[in-house]
Amino acid sequence: MPKTSIRTKNLSKTYDNKTVVSNVSINLPYGGIFGVLGKNGAGKTTFLAMLMGLITPSEGEIFIFDKSLKLYKYEILKNINFQSPYVDLPKKITVMQNLIFYARLYDVKNTKKKIFELSEDLFIKDFLDNTYGTLSSGQKTRVNLCKALLNDPKLLLLDEPTASLDVSTSEFIRKYIRNFQKKNNSTILITSHNLEEIEKLCSHIILLEKGKIKFDGKKNELFKQNKSSSLKDIFLKDDK
Amino acid sequence: MINRILALLIRYKNISFGSFPRLLSIFYWPTVQILFWGYFTNFFMSNESFGIWSALNIILSAVVLWDVLFRGQLGLTMSFFEELWSRNLPNLFITPLKDIEMVYGLILISLLRTLIGITPAVFFANYFFDFHLFELGLYLIFLFLNLIIFGWSIGFIVSGLVLRYGQAFEELAWAIIFIILPFSCVYYPLDSLPNIVQDIALFLPTVHIFETMRLILIENKIVLHNVLIIIFLNLLYLILSILFFLRMIFVARKRGLLFNQGE
Numbered sequence: 001m002p003k004t005s006i007r008t009k010n011l012s013k014t015y016d017n018k019t020v021v022s023n024v025s026i027n028l029p030y031g032g033i034f035g036v037l038g039k040n041g042a043g044k045t046t047f048l049a050m051l052m053g054l055i056t057p058s059e060g061e062i063f064i065f066d067k068s069l070k071l072y073k074y075e076i077l078k079n080i081n082f083q084s085p086y087v088d089l090p091k092k093i094t095v096m097q098n099l100i101f102y103a104r105l106y107d108v109k110n111t112k113k114k115i116f117e118l119s120e121d122l123f124i125k126d127f128l129d130n131t132y133g134t135l136s137s138g139q140k141t142r143v144n145l146c147k148a149l150l151n152d153p154k155l156l157l158l159d160e161p162t163a164s165l166d167v168s169t170s171e172f173i174r175k176y177i178r179n180f181q182k183k184n185n186s187t188i189l190i191t192s193h194n195l196e197e198i199e200k201l202c203s204h205i206i207l208l209e210k211g212k213i214k215f216d217g218k219k220n221e222l223f224k225q226n227k228s229s230s231l232k233d234i235f236l237k238d239d240k
Numbered sequence: 241m242i243n244r245i246l247a248l249l250i251r252y253k254n255i256s257f258g259s260f261p262r263l264l265s266i267f268y269w270p271t272v273q274i275l276f277w278g279y280f281t282n283f284f285m286s287n288e289s290f291g292i293w294s295a296l297n298i299i300l301s302a303v304v305l306w307d308v309l310f311r312g313q314l315g316l317t318m319s320f321f322e323e324l325w326s327r328n329l330p331n332l333f334i335t336p337l338k339d340i341e342m343v344y345g346l347i348l349i350s351l352l353r354t355l356i357g358i359t360p361a362v363f364f365a366n367y368f369f370d371f372h373l374f375e376l377g378l379y380l381i382f383l384f385l386n387l388i389i390f391g392w393s394i395g396f397i398v399s400g401l402v403l404r405y406g407q408a409f410e411e412l413a414w415a416i417i418f419i420i421l422p423f424s425c426v427y428y429p430l431d432s433l434p435n436i437v438q439d440i441a442l443f444l445p446t447v448h449i450f451e452t453m454r455l456i457l458i459e460n461k462i463v464l465h466n467v468l469i470i471i472f473l474n475l476l477y478l479i480l481s482i483l484f485f486l487r488m489i490f491v492a493r494k495r496g497l498l499f500n501q502g503e
Binding site for chain 1: 322323326327328330331332333334335336337338490493494495496498499
């Protein structure tokens with residue numbers, strides 16, 4: 001088992017002289033649920049995208065499972081997956097066709113069996129033959145989560161996994177994520193504006209502010225440092 | 241009321257004239273139409289000796305082969321655009337899929353779409369107009385392949401531009417083929433064009449392809465020199481266009497564009 005899941009060294013991203021992520025160095029152990037918090041424009045999504053190789057860093061290095069992302073990109077990507085409400089699947093084809101496509105890209109063995117198992121767990125079995133474009137937001141989120149779990153990722157990146165979902169669907173997703181992590185001992189990195197969600201799911205928090213790390217450590221330490229008992233209080237205090 | 245109509249007018253003006261490709265497509269079409277029909281009419285007026293069926297055969301062959309180029313290019317760009325429109329690029333690019341594998345996939349789907357699109361047209365033309373595209377014999381395969389390859393080259397350039405500069409360039413996917421139509425000498429020979437335009441047109445493989453088609457249909461002969469030029473130009477453009485497309489993916493990663501594409 002690798003020692004670390006994610007390690008970044010002086011990671012920065014600059015667009016036309018505007019720095020979005022600045023000198024971020026983190027060292028996350030293997031296994032667990034970690035939260036990345038920050039206000040709009042803090043650099044959360046850019047940070048996540050760099051970890052997946054979607055955005056090339058301007059400076060710094062990324063190591064996933066102790067291996068350089070630059071040198072072992074395709075080997076690493078086999079074990080990573082991602083879900084975001086801002087990223088969709090093709091709307092004109094069925095859910096099943098979409099899932100089979102991604103299962104092929106990840107070289108998933110026993111594709112249909114895997115899809116049926118996940119679709120049963122995520123309650124999407126009834127609309128596997130529906131076109132993706134006809135699904136509700138809640139259904140789409142569950143399908144996207146199914147896509148993100150097809151390769152049993154060792155590192156799962158979730159960008160606002162419950163954005164615009166109703167209370168019961170959000171709770172279902174959170175439970176599912178927690179169980180998945182326990183069952184597979186995988187590493188899950190979540191960005192969310194839902195502070196309660198991060199509080200419930202994550203033991204370790206990375207706080208970004210204007211692209212820089214403001215805090216990186218255990219949730220309890222953050223509370224202690226800020227003399228607060230909730231993330232909401234910390235954020236509100238910060239606004240004042 | 242006037243204010244609301246004015247608001248609509250400004251809004252549509254901004255959409256229509258807001259980008260260079262859109263602007264180009266607005267003023268280019270009338271010019272293309274006039275040039276094309278002008279050269280076309282000139283050629284057939286000066287070749288009255290052609291029987292109507294021979295002329296029809298040449299025109300239909302040209303129509304079908306031109307469509308190969310159009311379908312080839314469109315098959316590639318539309319398949320790539322589907323990923324953009326459905327905001328699916330991040331999902332795609334975080335898989336172990338290599339950029340070059342995407343190139344192969346796009347080429348194959350374009351080939352499939354073109355074959356499906358063209359086959360019924362050929363059979364209908366054969367049935368209704370006694371049209372014999374197959375008179376071109378094995379050369380038909382050569383012409384077909386080279387037209388579709390040039391279609392891929394254009395497709396990769398357009399896809400790369402859209403990835404890098406955004407959806408304003410989507411207009412090019414429909415327009416670019418017709419931009420090169422008058423200079424491609426599809427329905428008339430190269431010498432119908434003014435001398436200065438001829439010099440530029442010679443850089444288009446389509447010119448040599450359609451000249452070859454006419455030579456086979458009218459004189460039943462083929463010029464090796466033309467064949468070699470077609471192969472050379474096509475390979476050169478295909479390699480350059482693929483390199484351009486791959487470079488645009490690299491730039492998109494650098495500028496964070498893969499995350500922000502979509503409808």
